[in-house]
Amino acid sequence: MKSLERALRQIRGEGRKALVPYFMAGVTPNWRDYVHAAIQGGADAVEIGLPFSDPLMDGVVIQEAGLRALNAGTTLASVCAELQQESFSVPLVAMTYYNLFHYDGLERAAGRLQQAGITGAIVPDLTLEESTHWRAVCASSDVATIFMVAPSTTSDRFVQLAAATEGFCYAAARMAVTGRAAGAGDAQRVVDSVREVSDVPTYVGIGITQPEQARESSAFSDGVIVGSALVARVLAGDSPVEIEGLIATFRDAIDG
Amino acid sequence: MHMQQPDESGRFGDFGGRFVPEALMPACLELEAAFKEAWSDPAFVGEFRHVLAEFGGRPTPITHLSRLSDKLGVRIFAKREDLAHTGSHKINNVVGQTLLTKRMGKTRVIAETGAGQHGVATATAAARLGLGCTVYMGELDTQRQELNMFRMELLGARVVPVTSGSRTLKDAVNEAMREWVTCVEDTHYCLGSVMGPHPFPWMVREFQSIIGQEAREQMLSRGEGVPDMVVACVGGGSNAAGIFAGFANTTSRLIGAEAAGGAAVANGSPGVLHGMKSMLIQSEFGQIEEAHSISAGLDYPGIGPEHAHLAATGRAEYVPVSDDEVIPALQLMSELEGIIPALESAHAVAWIIREAGRAIPSGSSVLLNLSGRGDKDVAQVREMLKGQQ
Numbered sequence: 001m002k003s004l005e006r007a008l009r010q011i012r013g014e015g016r017k018a019l020v021p022y023f024m025a026g027v028t029p030n031w032r033d034y035v036h037a038a039i040q041g042g043a044d045a046v047e048i049g050l051p052f053s054d055p056l057m058d059g060v061v062i063q064e065a066g067l068r069a070l071n072a073g074t075t076l077a078s079v080c081a082e083l084q085q086e087s088f089s090v091p092l093v094a095m096t097y098y099n100l101f102h103y104d105g106l107e108r109a110a111g112r113l114q115q116a117g118i119t120g121a122i123v124p125d126l127t128l129e130e131s132t133h134w135r136a137v138c139a140s141s142d143v144a145t146i147f148m149v150a151p152s153t154t155s156d157r158f159v160q161l162a163a164a165t166e167g168f169c170y171a172a173a174r175m176a177v178t179g180r181a182a183g184a185g186d187a188q189r190v191v192d193s194v195r196e197v198s199d200v201p202t203y204v205g206i207g208i209t210q211p212e213q214a215r216e217s218s219a220f221s222d223g224v225i226v227g228s229a230l231v232a233r234v235l236a237g238d239s240p241v242e243i244e245g246l247i248a249t250f251r252d253a254i255d256g
Numbered sequence: 257m258h259m260q261q262p263d264e265s266g267r268f269g270d271f272g273g274r275f276v277p278e279a280l281m282p283a284c285l286e287l288e289a290a291f292k293e294a295w296s297d298p299a300f301v302g303e304f305r306h307v308l309a310e311f312g313g314r315p316t317p318i319t320h321l322s323r324l325s326d327k328l329g330v331r332i333f334a335k336r337e338d339l340a341h342t343g344s345h346k347i348n349n350v351v352g353q354t355l356l357t358k359r360m361g362k363t364r365v366i367a368e369t370g371a372g373q374h375g376v377a378t379a380t381a382a383a384r385l386g387l388g389c390t391v392y393m394g395e396l397d398t399q400r401q402e403l404n405m406f407r408m409e410l411l412g413a414r415v416v417p418v419t420s421g422s423r424t425l426k427d428a429v430n431e432a433m434r435e436w437v438t439c440v441e442d443t444h445y446c447l448g449s450v451m452g453p454h455p456f457p458w459m460v461r462e463f464q465s466i467i468g469q470e471a472r473e474q475m476l477s478r479g480e481g482v483p484d485m486v487v488a489c490v491g492g493g494s495n496a497a498g499i500f501a502g503f504a505n506t507t508s509r510l511i512g513a514e515a516a517g518g519a520a521v522a523n524g525s526p527g528v529l530h531g532m533k534s535m536l537i538q539s540e541f542g543q544i545e546e547a548h549s550i551s552a553g554l555d556y557p558g559i560g561p562e563h564a565h566l567a568a569t570g571r572a573e574y575v576p577v578s579d580d581e582v583i584p585a586l587q588l589m590s591e592l593e594g595i596i597p598a599l600e601s602a603h604a605v606a607w608i609i610r611e612a613g614r615a616i617p618s619g620s621s622v623l624l625n626l627s628g629r630g631d632k633d634v635a636q637v638r639e640m641l642k643g644q645q
Contacts, residue, residue, distance in 0.1 A: 053543040054426065054529055056433050057277045063420055075541040098275055099528040103542025125275045125528065129265060150279035152440060157281065175279055175441075177434045 004045075004091050004119040004144040004167035008201045008222075011044055017254045018168075018223025019214070020203060021230050021247055022047040022095065024065035025082075026074025028234065032086060037240035038230075039090050041247025046088070047225065048118065050076055050096035057097075057124040059179035061228040065235060076100050076109065080116035093120040093146065093167070098130075106137045113143050120144035120167045128157070128164055135164070149194060151175050151186040162198035169194050171221065172206040179228025180207075191221045211253030218254045226250060259461065259497070259504045259562070266454020267533075269568055271561035274453040276531045280433070283440045284531075288455040290360050295462060300359065304352055308466065311384065312347045313340050316467075318474045321624070323592040328612035330619065333483065334595070334626040335471045335499060344598065344628030345467060345495045346377035350446060352463035354381040357444040364388035364439070365446040368432040370397055370425035370491065371553035371600065372404025373628055374448030379413035388443075389413040392432045394424040397552045404632055422546035424555045425491070429530050449492025450560035453531030457560050461497040468502020471623060482506040485616060488625035489513045489603040490574060491554040493563045495627035500572060508623070510572035512563060513603040515554035518547030521567045521574035524558070535564040550579045550640070551599035553628075581606040583640060586630060598628035599636070 001009075011018050021038045025031055025048050035046050051066035051074050058066070076096075083092065094113055101109040101123070113121060119142055126134060128147060135145050144166035149158060152175060162169055171194060174185030187204045194202045204217040205225030214224045233243060266272045266288075274284055294300040308314040316339050321332040337345035350367075357365055365387050369375030375391040382389035391408055395417040398405050408415050421427040429452075436445040450457045450464070475483060486503050488496035490512035500510050514521065520535040527536035529544055537545045537557040547557040559574070566572035582599060585606035590596045597605055604624055608616065616622060630637070 053421070053545075054430050056430055056530075057437075059434070060420070067421075070543060077541075097528075099536075099538075099544070100542045102526075102528050102533075103538060124277045125531070127274050127276060127278065127281055130273055130275055148278045150277070152279050152282045154282050157278075161278065172279060176438050180434075180438070 002119065002144045002166055003142050004093070007091050008045065008168050012201055012222050017218040018044040018201070018203060019250055019254055020045045020047055020223060020225045022049060022225065022227035023234065024049040024051060024062065024069050024231055025079040026051060026069035026072050027065045030240070032082060033240040034234060034243050035088065037244035038247050039088060041244040042251030043090060043247060044223065045091040045093060047093050047095045047122065047227070048079065050079055050094055050100055052097040052100055055097060057177050059177045059228060061179040061232045061235065065231045076104055076112060080112040083116040083118065088117065091120065092118045093122060094118045095122040098123050098126045101134065106134055110137050110141050110143050114141045118143065120146050122146045122148070122170060124148055128161055146170055148172055149190055151190055153193070158193045159197045162194050162200055165200055168201040168203050168222070169198070170225065171202050171204050173204050173217065174207050176206060178206060187217050188220045211250045214250050215253040215256060224254065259501045262454060262458050266458070268562045268565035270526070271534050271564040272454055272457055273533050274531060275528050275533065276453045277437060279437045280440060284453050286360070290356060291455055291459045294356055294359055300355065304355060307351050307355065308348060311341060312351055314466065315470045316340050318471060321593050324589065327592065328609065330612045330616050331621040332608060332624055333475065333480065333621070334624045335467060337467060337495060337625060337627045338595065338597065338629035342373070342377045342380050343631060344373045344377070345464060345498060346374045346448060347380070348466055348498065349448065349460050349463045349494060350377040350381040353444065353446045354385050354387060357387060358385055360444065362442050362444045364443040366390045366392065366432050366435055366443055367446045367448060368392050368425065368428035369448065370428065370555055371551065372397065372401040372408070372632060373553060375415070376404055376407050376411070378446050379408040379411035382413065383411045391415050392418050392428045392435065394418050394422070394428045396423040397425070400552050400636060401632060424552065426544065426547070426556060433530070449494040450497045450562060451492040451530060451532055451558065457532065457562055460494050461501060461562060464494050464498025465501035467495065467498035467625065468500060471499055472502040475623065480621060483508050483623040484620040485509045485511060485622045487511045487513065487604045487608055487622060489554060489600045489627060490559060490563060491518070491556045491600065493560040495625050497560060497562060499625040504571065510566070511607065512572055512574040513577045513607040514574055515547070515549035515551060515603060516576040516578040517549045518554055518556050519576035520557060520559040521564070522576045529558055532561050534561040535559050535567070550582060551603065553600040554603065575607055577603040577606050581610060583637060585609050586637065595626065596630035596634070597626055598630050599633045601627045
């Protein structure tokens with residue numbers, strides 16, 4: 001079992017619901033300060049967005065953040081080099097699109113992530129069927145491959161995806177790209193479908209914009225992922241201290 | 257060698273496959289099964305051919321371009337997809353996909369469009385079958401092709417300008433795919449070219465292969481035999497795939513003319529975009545570059561995966577044609593043959609003009625796929641010619 005899943009299972013074992021915020025790497029020069037602030041505010045793991053020119057699974061907020069990061073010269077290599085200079089007290093997970101790894105070369109990309117202290121990768125356009133090579137490369141590293149499941153996922157695919165995912169299973173609450181709609185949607189049915197076939201930690205994302213929604217969704221899952229709602233605040237100019245405060249309100253809501 | 261069936265994972269050699277969010281995977285699998293079943297059902301194939309004959313204007317003729325031939329010293333024949341309903345080959349694919357949409361019990365289609373030809377064709381086929389239709393079009397293209405936007409609206413479609421990224425075809429595909437995630441239950445994504453996740457590249461080629469089948473019979477029945485060369489323009493590559501399909505197992509050389517500013521084979525490298533692995537124009541860090549072409553329909557930094565495979569095996573050759581060559585080719589074709597080609601198709605014409613007596617030996621027979629008519633481009637061409645004066 002990779003270190004990410006051990007850590008996340010331990011969190012569940014302690015009776016704690018996980019809070020996983022998302023930040024876009026390179027969106028501002030001080031982007032790593034937001035990661036530290038999120039951890040101060042109560043994050044259990046942090047998703048680091050690696051910007052891609054054609055983010056198929058992202059709505060306008062994360063598209064805009066990605067564009068800013070790209071215009072600032074952010075690359076897979078630059079993000080990994082920056083992260084390597086620091087240490088973080090919670091697991092970091094990359095979220096990006098497959099072409100960045102494919103272009104870099106899978107072995108080299110996995111090596112970069114590992115050296116940067118990133119212990120998992122969410123690659124929404126890498127289907128289970130196409131993931132064989134990537135997973136084989138990661139088998140010799142500590143980088144976990146995290147799969148998403150969605151309301152449209154069929155029962156046979158729930159079995160396959162829940163068995164393949166490492167670290168946690170990302171349950172998309174609704175049929176939408178990031179940041180487009182709010183609310184729990186079909187999250188409970190999706191989480192239950194994973195739980196029927198696996199005991200892997202299962203986190204709800206896509207559409208969690210308010211602390212109250214985070215509380216509701218964490219009640220029937222192992223944790224929640226908050227992305228666009230935070231990134232929108234970063235784009236609007238909120239400081240790391242303000243973001244820490246916002247994360248703390250999510251933390252309080254989840255811990256109830 | 258025939259155009260081949262993709263393997264189980266949707267690959268042509270190294271290229272193709274399926275790279276989509278999990279939310280769309282069930283729809284891709286459903287579509288693959290539905291297409292396989294329909295395409296082996298004589299009733300469906302019969303209806304497809306019937307609609308293309310009764311509504312689409314097929315078969316389209318082959319015209320001997322005698323004055324251009326005399327001028328260039330080669331024998332040029334044009335497959336007249338410009339005479340198909342809505343003015344281009346795009347009607348073939350959308351008739352197939354909208355019939356399939358009905359068969360799958362879906363009530364609505366969405367589509368991306370560059371020059372507007374695929375959007376107009378989709379809106380047309382949707383109107384005929386009573387399907388709802390929304391078309392995503394890059395904002396830059398809505399300005400370049402304002403009349404096509406209005407045509408779609410006349411046909412009852414909703415046109416959504418896409419303001420992200422380069423505001424052209426690449427971004428229209430991104431937005432259509434994002435939208436498809438939200439409505440996949442009742443909506444089919446009517447993709448316009450031989451690209452995207454499996455089964456689209458294969459399915460669209462199959463629907464377009466009617467061009468090549470007709471052309472081969474027509475060349476044989478007029479006593480010309482198989483042409484020495486088959487030339488077509490390539491953005492994603494649907495018209496080229498359609499005509500190549502009729503000649504892949506012959507001795508004809510197959511030539512795809514790409515816009516120089518989007519020449520994915522000449523200037524690209526393998527990558528993953530829009531659900532497929534193919535040849536793509538990328539930055540040194542794996543970001544997809546923006547294409548630049550005077551023709552909105554070729555303004556695409558990639559190419560369909562089967563073309564990437566045909567290039568890798570050497571069965572087809574892909575050649576860049578620059579913007580500067582295209583307008584004179586369009587003018588020459590208009591003046592000598594009485595046919596105003598679409599800017600896209602004019603890339604293929606321009607290559608023939610450039611290479612006659614060089615890469616095309618004198619006296620060769622050349623089959624040109626005249627994929628669309630130039631009416632949509634007349635205003636743009638006028639502006640460009642004004643600028644040259």
